[in-house]
Amino acid sequence: MGLLDGKVVIVTGAGRGIGRGEALECSAQGAAVVVAEFDADAGEAVAKEIVAAGGRAVAASGDVADAEVANRLVSTAVSEFGQLDALVNNAGILRDRTIAKLSDDDWDAVIRVHLRGHFLPTRAAVQYWKDAKRPGHVVSTASTSGLLGNFGQTNYGAAKAGIAAFSTIVAMEGARGGITSNAIAPTALTRMTLDLMPQEFRDKHDASVAAGEFDFFAPENIAPLVAFLCSDASAHISGKVFGVQGDSIEIFQPFTSVAEVTNGGKKWDPEDIPGRIDELFSASGIPAGAENMMAKMRYQILAEH
Ligand SMILES: NC(=O)c1ccc[n+]([C@@H]2O[C@H](COP(=O)([O-])OP(=O)(O)OC[C@H]3O[C@@H](n4cnc5c(N)ncnc54)[C@H](O)[C@@H]3O)[C@@H](O)[C@H]2O)c1
Incomplete structure (x- = not known):
């Protein structure tokens, strides 16, 4: 018995890194998985890996920020597996530059893949759940770069903070229909982050993994929380942002006003x-x-x- 027995889950950017781990875990928990991935070979390889392990999966290649592709993810889930129960928005890219050196293209590409790449699959999934009168679960991928800020990442941080806001509002709108929406801010060593780490850190990390110690930064560590948030066991949890890395699960407090000054009922000078x-x-x-x-x-x- 798994948390997702009989369920159908879409994972975007599932060809490698965190998304691959999420797709494998959702399958291990009993779900059929639509492996949505820009890089068709990587997506096919993950779908084959799931099927070879006895699971159910289909690869769906394309850019999740394209409406036709995003809509096709939901129709593929329904045509291949009969229904859709959860959507994991994970696909993402980095184009780091400080603001003075950031090109229009690097701004647009990052905002597009993350924000439009979350918006379009979520809209298609929510439309399906509302039409079918079914509950559903959305898990979106924010980042501490957006929640806290990170040097050189105005584009990525703006997109990721936007995703946290997007997820919270989807939760408000979905509440009456039993649609939950939560976001995660993960940390893991993947193709995206490996190059950002100093060699000394990578050597130390590789040595500890070779020594059989727990790999705190393995991308697979993100997946158990995501599988849970895709399941009906989390139906009472919505509109939250969780930090997740290694063996740690945190909860972030939303922006909160903590002090006020007023001007005695008059407009400020x-x-x-x-x-x-x-x-x-x-x-x-x-x-x-x-x-x-x-x-x-x-x-x-x-x-x-
Ligand atoms: N690795 C970290 O520490 C970290 C930290 C915070 C947030 N994140 C977020 O986690 C998510 C996964 O990152 P990762 O580290 O596994 O990166 P990764 O580069 O290893 O994997 C991302 C995958 O998304 C795919 N992808 C990119 N654009 C796509 C598009 N338009 N359509 C379909 N697929 C697309 C890529 O081909 C790739 O397979 C991203 O949203 C990232 O911003 C990662």
Whole structure:
């Protein structure tokens, strides 16, 4: 018995990395999987791996930010496996540059793949669930780069913070129909992140894995939470953003107002603001200047691992 016995799940960007792990875990938990992937060979290989292990899977190649492809994912789930129960939006790319050097193309490509690549499959899935009067689960992929900010990633961070907001609003809209929507902010060593790590870190990591220690950064570590969020066991959980890496599952608090100054029922005069704004910083403990929120993460990739 698995958490997803008899269920049908679409995983986008499932040809490698985190998405591959999610597709394999959903299959291991009993689901039939639509392996959605831009790189057709990689997608076919994962679908074959699932079938060879006794599972049910079909590869669907194409760009998930293309409406025809996104719609086809849902119709493929229904035509191949009879229904759709969950959608995992995972496909993504990086084009890191600091803002002054960021090209129009690198901005557009990242925003398109992440935001449009989440919007289109989610719209198709929600339309299907509403028409079929069925419950459903959406899991979207945000990032600490969006929730906290990360140097050189205005495009990616903006997209990922947008995904967290998108997911929260899908949750609000889906609540009456039994449609849940949650987001994850994962961390793993994959093609996307490996090149960003210093050689010293990679050597240390490879040595600890060779020594048989738990691989904290294996992309497969993300999948158990995602399989759970695709299942009816999580039907009471929606609109949340979870951090996930290694053996850790965290919950993020949404943006929350933590201090206020008011002006006695009158419109503010800009000249009065300098004398009052510091009240916000002293009441909240938030510093006035730019902060590196990544440095305050519960675990530090480079310091501890
Ligand atoms: N690896 C991390 O530490 C990390 C951290 C935060 C967020 N993420 C997010 O997790 C997700 C998976 O990342 P990963 O690290 O496994 O990366 P990856 O590069 O290993 O895998 C991403 C997969 O998505 C596919 N893809 C990209 N654009 C696509 C498109 N338009 N249509 C269909 N498929 C497409 C790629 O071909 C690739 O197979 C991404 O959304 C990424 O932003 C990863």
